[in-house]
Amino acid sequence: MFNQDMEKSLSKLMTKILRHTPDDFGVILDPEDGSCPLDTLLEAIKAQTKWSWVKQEHIEQVVRNSEKQRFEIEGGRIRARYGHSHDKVRYAPGEPPAILYHGTNRKALPSIMKEGLRPMSRQYVHLSEGTHFATLAGSRRGELVILKVDTGHAKQLGITFYYAGNEVWLADRVPPTSCSVMEP
Ligand code: HQG
Numbered sequence: 495m496f497n498q499d500m501e502k503s504l505s506k507l508m509t510k511i512l513r514h515t516p517d518d519f520g521v522i523l524d525p526e527d528g529s530c531p532l533d534t535l536l537e538a539i540k541a542q543t544k545w546s547w548v549k550q551e552h553i554e555q556v557v558r559n560s561e562k563q564r565f566e567i568e569g570g571r572i573r574a575r576y577g578h579s580h581d582k583v584r585y586a587p588g589e590p591p592a593i594l595y596h597g598t599n600r601k602a603l604p605s606i607m608k609e610g611l612r613p614m615s616r617q618y619v620h621l622s623e624g625t626h627f628a629t630l631a632g633s634r635r636g637e638l639v640i641l642k643v644d645t646g647h648a649k650q651l652g653i654t655f656y657y658a659g660n661e662v663w664l665a666d667r668v669p670p671t672s673c674s675v676m677e678p
Pocket of ligand 1: 562564577597598599602605606609610611612613614615616619620627630631632635
């Protein structure tokens with residue numbers, strides 16, 4: 495039986511392979527879009543003793559049920575849409591809404607207001623069109639703080655924004671003067 499716990503656990507393994515350490519699983523991701531054939535991912539997962547029974551439909555179920563739409567399947571290939579720490583996936587530059595949101599925690603605020611938003615261990619800073627995604631992200635590490643990013647201001651300072659789909663935008667960095675704390 496493929497229950498919710500197993501689905502979550504398989505999703506974590508998939509993010510590990512598709513975002514962070516494909517080499518550890520013998521998977522080579524496309525250097526442009528970070529994708530690999532669905533078959534390749536399936537074989538890499540099945541090579542793990544614990545997951546030897548997995549079928550393509552289980553992977554498809556994880557993709558379908560991910561509230562944050564972490565993955566994308568197209569033309570027999572699969573990729574993580576965002577969140578990479580491994581090679582830098584390329585995205586087309588886009589025209590973002592005037593305001594984007596970033597969820598963080600109270601302790602990180604002084605440093606962010608001094609040096610701006612940095613990708614830290616990922617390849618890009620993660621931003622969203624609405625506050626829901628930002629709330630999910632920022633609630634993971636202590637007291638939630640939501641930052642509003644003035645994208646027009648950031649663009650004037652030379653920042654490019656990239657669209658990763660499903661309301662998620664990425665940037666190489668965001669200057670501190672483009673960020674303000676959203677009052678509750
Ligand atoms: C913070 C998860 C100090 C930043 C999430 C964040 C999201 C700084 C942390 C997605 C800083 C990095 C991405 C600075 C940024 N000084 N702290 N200058 N600049 N930070 O996880 O955006 O469930 O790498 O505020 O929910 O939190 O995995 O990025 O707190 O959607 O699909 O440094 O990943 O989605 O943390 O999360 P992360 P994120 P999944």
